[in-house]
Amino acid sequence: MPANPDRGAIDVRGVSKIFGSGADRVAALDDVSVVICENEFFTLLGPSGCGKTTLLRLIAGFDFPTYGQILLHGQDIAPLPPFKRPVNTVFQSYALFPHMTVAQNIGFGLEMLGKPKDEVTARVDQMLKLVKMEALKNRKTSQISGGQQQRVALARALAPQPKVLLLDEPLSALDYKLRKEMQIELKRLQHETGITFIFVTHDQEEALTMSDRIAVMSQGKILQVGTPWDIYDKPSERFVADFIGETNFLTAKVEPAEGGKANATLSSGKTIAATVAENLVPSGEATIVVRPEHARVVKGEGHLPGVIDNIVYFGTDTNIHVRLDGGGAFIVRQQNTRSAGSGFELGEHVGILIADDAAQVLKD
Amino acid sequence: MTTAAEIAARAERDDIRKRWLLSTPALVIIFLAGIGPLLVVVLYSFLTPGPYGDVKWEFSTDAWVGVFLQRDIFDDTLGIADAHLSIFLRSVRLSFATTILTLLFGFPTAYFIATRPERTQALWLFVITIPFWTNLLIRTFAVQEVIRNEGILNTALIWLGVTSTPIQILYTDWAIGIGMVYVYLPLMVLPLYASMEKLDFRLVEAGYDLYATRFQVLRRIIIPLVKPGIIAGSILVFIPSLGAYVTPRVLGGGKQMMLGNLIELQFGAGRNWPLGAALALTLTVIVTVALLFYVRYAAHSEQRHG
Numbered sequence: 001m002p003a004n005p006d007r008g009a010i011d012v013r014g015v016s017k018i019f020g021s022g023a024d025r026v027a028a029l030d031d032v033s034v035v036i037c038e039n040e041f042f043t044l045l046g047p048s049g050c051g052k053t054t055l056l057r058l059i060a061g062f063d064f065p066t067y068g069q070i071l072l073h074g075q076d077i078a079p080l081p082p083f084k085r086p087v088n089t090v091f092q093s094y095a096l097f098p099h100m101t102v103a104q105n106i107g108f109g110l111e112m113l114g115k116p117k118d119e120v121t122a123r124v125d126q127m128l129k130l131v132k133m134e135a136l137k138n139r140k141t142s143q144i145s146g147g148q149q150q151r152v153a154l155a156r157a158l159a160p161q162p163k164v165l166l167l168d169e170p171l172s173a174l175d176y177k178l179r180k181e182m183q184i185e186l187k188r189l190q191h192e193t194g195i196t197f198i199f200v201t202h203d204q205e206e207a208l209t210m211s212d213r214i215a216v217m218s219q220g221k222i223l224q225v226g227t228p229w230d231i232y233d234k235p236s237e238r239f240v241a242d243f244i245g246e247t248n249f250l251t252a253k254v255e256p257a258e259g260g261k262a263n264a265t266l267s268s269g270k271t272i273a274a275t276v277a278e279n280l281v282p283s284g285e286a287t288i289v290v291r292p293e294h295a296r297v298v299k300g301e302g303h304l305p306g307v308i309d310n311i312v313y314f315g316t317d318t319n320i321h322v323r324l325d326g327g328g329a330f331i332v333r334q335q336n337t338r339s340a341g342s343g344f345e346l347g348e349h350v351g352i353l354i355a356d357d358a359a360q361v362l363k364d
Numbered sequence: 365m366t367t368a369a370e371i372a373a374r375a376e377r378d379d380i381r382k383r384w385l386l387s388t389p390a391l392v393i394i395f396l397a398g399i400g401p402l403l404v405v406v407l408y409s410f411l412t413p414g415p416y417g418d419v420k421w422e423f424s425t426d427a428w429v430g431v432f433l434q435r436d437i438f439d440d441t442l443g444i445a446d447a448h449l450s451i452f453l454r455s456v457r458l459s460f461a462t463t464i465l466t467l468l469f470g471f472p473t474a475y476f477i478a479t480r481p482e483r484t485q486a487l488w489l490f491v492i493t494i495p496f497w498t499n500l501l502i503r504t505f506a507v508q509e510v511i512r513n514e515g516i517l518n519t520a521l522i523w524l525g526v527t528s529t530p531i532q533i534l535y536t537d538w539a540i541g542i543g544m545v546y547v548y549l550p551l552m553v554l555p556l557y558a559s560m561e562k563l564d565f566r567l568v569e570a571g572y573d574l575y576a577t578r579f580q581v582l583r584r585i586i587i588p589l590v591k592p593g594i595i596a597g598s599i600l601v602f603i604p605s606l607g608a609y610v611t612p613r614v615l616g617g618g619k620q621m622m623l624g625n626l627i628e629l630q631f632g633a634g635r636n637w638p639l640g641a642a643l644a645l646t647l648t649v650i651v652t653v654a655l656l657f658y659v660r661y662a663a664h665s666e667q668r669h670g
Binding site for chain 2 (some may be wrong): 060061062081082083087088089091093095096097098099108109112113156157160
């Protein structure tokens, strides 16, 4: 089922969460508003302490907002206890019940909802099949591996067919290969069940590969909400650009151009065409960002002249670090071709060529 | 010629001898403090009481008969020792009630402490254990002060108009029960706290998240997970309750005896050491049987929970 942009599953309105008081007062969330659509894979992305887990806990009902409303399909659920919300959580540590078997864990939610026994059994079998754990249904949760525990945690949260599934960094305890597998698995499950997933992570790569939309958070605020393409290619703020992927920051003089774009004059005096962050009228000095793979190193002057400082090879690509003549550094990422080197040498005088519209003017 | 096998065999013998040698201190302590005294008690229970206490070295089973039966002073017929039986029953009943009540009071207390921020937990535990460092006799007399007819409790009740005459609590089973619950509460709270402190409270959140109400979370998640603490606490309270001596003596006024007082009586005014020994062994048997049942039940219900 594709995401349904017309229907909001979760509508967070002006929510603040304040811990402590007086000098210890900390706003974990500061007037956050966001609409998460039905059937959407929505990711809250940010460094630890940015408030993403707090927001998740408010939606789950483990904490209550200091101010604001949280609407689930139009109904304010902020004052409801967790057991009265059709929302389930996959915990970071899985939080499987150690005194129950795999099947008992998965059936727990349904049992608490007072479903008849045969319905619980049937649904548990269905869930075991969905996460491919049929063979281990009678094992204790301490007798299965981390990846299997992860699947059980997923099945347990999905079994009561929640309206919204919350996932709190569920892949962080898995090793790299298993994490990759589970990313695909999660996407498949979300697709098959059609349940809205709200996924919390600090791993930008995970966010980019899995999400329909991403909200980037920092210091209790949501900085930007958008598709992975938006977030990566058109970051609105320095923090977003810096947090996601590698980025080159440049200072330029900008002036508005046609079509909501801008002309940016670089320190070298050359002018390039740049896109502009939403709701921003470019003028004067501004920071612009260029992704390393959107620029090229050329013999000659290019847009920015400099000297090659370092060449870092890593399989698929090579990063060329250039020290700019006007001060500052610039990284260019170029894809490797077989048997040819980077084509450049340390200390070589080169120019950097920035593709049209590869640069983005930031708000700050 | 010595073969390799012989050398290996000798090395193993030496090794075994060395291990026995190293465990000697432990074995000596186990024998001197554990098995030895128990054997002495068994031996004394089969001897004849001396006229001024102590024992005469003549074999007799009278003590064991006397535990359950008594000889009528007029016609020498044997009947059930009603007095002993009622003391056994009172001891078991009061110990059982004490265990249940300390569990009821101790569980929320331990839960409260375990859910406090880490730095204040130590303070709360300290508050719980302070009475424990105070002399038992003093604490018991303090309870007596509170519940006696002219004590704080009755004065308050009369002043509030709940009752016009003091309620007789002191020297009843109620007094012993109150005293024992007060005295043994820390023994229940500490092992419960130790279990709860290890409890992963994310499991509690997971329970709420999966539609369990507060009561269901308690019954299906918290209690099964802190069961080791419940078992340890119950054993720690039940055993000393069964043998309690000071509390029933002070608060029961010597009329409402428990097993501990009955045994003391035989070694003191009763001057019947063999009977005292036999009663003490009977107490040991009751405790052992109770423990076996309890542990078996606990293990069984563990299995039932999966």
